Amino acid sequence: MKILYxxxxxxxxxxxxxxxxxxxxxxxxxxxMGGGGNDVIxxxxxxxxxxxxxxxxxxxxxxxxxQQKPDLVFCLIGDDAIRKETMxxxxxxxxxxxxxxxxxxxxxYNYTKYWLPYYTWQVTTDPDMLPEYxxxxxxxxxxxxxxxxxxxxxxxxxxKIYDVTFVGAAHGTRKKMVEKLKKAGIEVLCWGAGWPKGRxxxxxxxxxxxxxxxxLNFAKSSGVLWKELASIFxxxxxxxxxxxxxxxxxxxxxxxxxxxxxxNQIKGRNFEVPGCKTFFLTEYVxxxxxxxxxxxxxxxxxxxxxxxxxxxxxxxxxxxxxFIAQAGYERTIKEHTFEKRFNEIFKIMGLSKQ
Numbered sequence: 001m002k003i004l005y006x007x008x009x010x011x012x013x014x015x016x017x018x019x020x021x022x023x024x025x026x027x028x029x030x031x032x033m034g035g036g037g038n039d040v041i042x043x044x045x046x047x048x049x050x051x052x053x054x055x056x057x058x059x060x061x062x063x064x065x066x067q068q069k070p071d072l073v074f075c076l077i078g079d080d081a082i083r084k085e086t087m088x089x090x091x092x093x094x095x096x097x098x099x100x101x102x103x104x105x106x107x108x109y110n111y112t113k114y115w116l117p118y119y120t121w122q123v124t125t126d127p128d129m130l131p132e133y134x135x136x137x138x139x140x141x142x143x144x145x146x147x148x149x150x151x152x153x154x155x156x157x158x159x160k161i162y163d164v165t166f167v168g169a170a171h172g173t174r175k176k177m178v179e180k181l182k183k184a185g186i187e188v189l190c191w192g193a194g195w196p197k198g199r200x201x202x203x204x205x206x207x208x209x210x211x212x213x214x215x216l217n218f219a220k221s222s223g224v225l226w227k228e229l230a231s232i233f234x235x236x237x238x239x240x241x242x243x244x245x246x247x248x249x250x251x252x253x254x255x256x257x258x259x260x261x262x263x264n265q266i267k268g269r270n271f272e273v274p275g276c277k278t279f280f281l282t283e284y285v286x287x288x289x290x291x292x293x294x295x296x297x298x299x300x301x302x303x304x305x306x307x308x309x310x311x312x313x314x315x316x317x318x319x320x321x322x323f324i325a326q327a328g329y330e331r332t333i334k335e336h337t338f339e340k341r342f343n344e345i346f347k348i349m350g351l352s353k354q
Contacts, residue, residue: 002069002353003030006061007076008042014314021268022076024202025149026100029338030074032151041068054300058086065090072351073117078111083246087118096120096349100144104129105265111140118197120243121349123173127287137248142348145291146268147338148275152202155277155329156210163190163315167205170194174218177304184308188216206276213321214314215273219264219284247317266291272330274298279321281310291336297328 005027011017023044043064043107049057061082065073067283073090075131076081077099098121102113105126113136116122121140124130133141166178169192177186191200191208200208209215235241264285273280274297282288284300298354299314314321344353 001037001074001346002041002068004043004065004070004073005030006043006045006073007083008046009042010046013046013050014046015050016203023270024075024152025147025338027075028152029149029342033339033342041070045077045081053170054081057081058083061086062089065095066093070095072248072349073097076102076114078107084115084118087115091118091120092154096351098123098345101125103265108154108304109131123345133158142342142345143155145336145337146271146344147156147265147341148268148271148332150337153206153272153275156206158207160211160213162212163206163229164188164214164216165208166190166192166218166312167200167208167217168192168218172218177218177307179270180304181308181311186308193317195235207280209273209276212278214281214311217269217273217280219267219283219285270298271332274325275332277334279314279325280328281314283307292328292331295324295332297324297331299324312324 007022007026008020009023011020027040028041030038041064043061045057045061048060052060073095075087075098077087078101087097096122099115099119100123102125103147103214104112104124104341105128108124108129109132110340112122112124113132116133116138117138118280119140121142122133123142123144124133125143125145127143130141130143164186166174166188167190168174171194175194178190181188189197191197191205193199223233264283266285266288270280270282270285270288270291274292280298282300284302288294288298288300294300299310301310343352
């Protein structure tokens with residue numbers, strides 16, 4: 001199948017931050033799945049826009065589509081860099097388009113629902129949003145979930161030199177939670193934007209996971225009250241400029257702000273760490289038990305006292321910790337790879353040869 005893959009190449013569209021998670025997961029899996037049987041054409045719209053500007057990038061996308069005539073245009077778009085008119089023209093031409101909606105749990109109200117007419121299909125990872133699709137009469141929504149790109153995330157046989165680690169940005173309540181762990185006598189080493197150790201490369205992140213007895217994951221949204229309130233009336237445009245929002249979107253923006261502050265969501269990390277066969281202790285998120293057996297394949301915590309208790313328990317119970325890591329790995333490889341997700345999606349769309 002010929003697939004035109006449209007997404008950002010760099011983290012937040014900034015080359016200095018390195019490749020995006022989309023690049024490491026979606027592009028890698030689409031290109032390598034089925035023994036590399038897909039012909040995947042990469043359209044990194046952030047990179048093209050940096051070189052030529054927004055208008056030329058949109059023209060370039062149309063030219064690429066109509067020259068290559070792909071079987072599928074697979075998108076991960078969550079901003080306004082690509083115009084609705086551009087995607088609408090592609091879809092109206094009879095080319096199948098699909099967008100993976102990464103943040104529907106809070107972004108449906110002021111983004112996704114306004115883009116629905118411009119795609120043939122939508123993927124949502126939030127089952128609680130399916131009624132919202134029904135309300136607006138959109139039929140071609142596919143419920144899927146984040147996963148592990150097993151071509152990228154693999155076990156590494158390295159000695160466990162760290163007790164407890166966390167790799168991720170220091171936003172939201174994460175710093176406070178780490179401070180509480182330290183006060184309880186638990187030392188947590190942290191890497192990522194906002195931490196003293198700073199960001200690490202993809203390769204170093206995987207190495208840290210492999211060398212850690214316990215890998216933590218915090219699921220709380222990055223929402224900050226004053227920022228979310230401001231987002232009701234202001235928005236960040238594709239070029240990073242802050243501009244006023246049309247008043248007709250204020251109500252939808254208020255719903256988005258509330259959801260961002262109150263709702264958690266399953267993300268790629270929930271599958272990537274188990275996919276590396278290392279112990280994963282994550283903050284609980286709704287529907288997590290639909291994918292893993294809690295206490296046997298992964299572990300979770302709901303509050304700081306429970307987190308402290310489980311860290312202390314698993315640091316001294318190595319055999320149980322390693323059993324869970326092994327079981328989580330086996331479940332991931334069996335059911336939760338992006339290759340399996342994409343095959344399921346393509347089958348629903350009528351594009352699968354299986």
